[in-house]
Amino acid sequence: MLPVDKKDGMTTLPPKIKKQVLLENMNINGGINRCVNYNIEAIRPNKHERGITATANEIHMDHIISQNKGEKGTITNAQIICRTCNLNKSYNK
Numbered sequence: 001m002l003p004v005d006k007k008d009g010m011t012t013l014p015p016k017i018k019k020q021v022l023l024e025n026m027n028i029n030g031g032i033n034r035c036v037n038y039n040i041e042a043i044r045p046n047k048h049e050r051g052i053t054a055t056a057n058e059i060h061m062d063h064i065i066s067q068n069k070g071e072k073g074t075i076t077n078a079q080i081i082c083r084t085c086n087l088n089k090s091y092n093k
């Protein structure tokens with residue numbers, strides 16, 4: 001599992017790159033963010049609070065190529081997936 005930024009629940013990427021990925025995804029999808037796997041609308045996560053389960057379709061940032069394989073967080077290596085996909089994704093070592 002990739003490290004998650006506690007502030008916004010998204011995978012730790014430089015804020016500039018996060019913004020760019022969100023924007024590009026929105027442009028492709030006519031103004032909303034969509035999970036690249038299931039094409040469902042992905043929503044900005046609320047601040048995580050104890051005892052409240054995060055929404056299944058909140059936005060998670062994903063590295064297309066795992067950081068373990070040497071790729072750093074760059075715009076071309078980031079994509080938007082929903083929380084469900086992120087939790088289900090298995091990272092091959």
Ligand SMILES: [Zn+2]
Pocket residue numbers: 035036037038081082083084085086
């Ligand atoms: Zn998804």
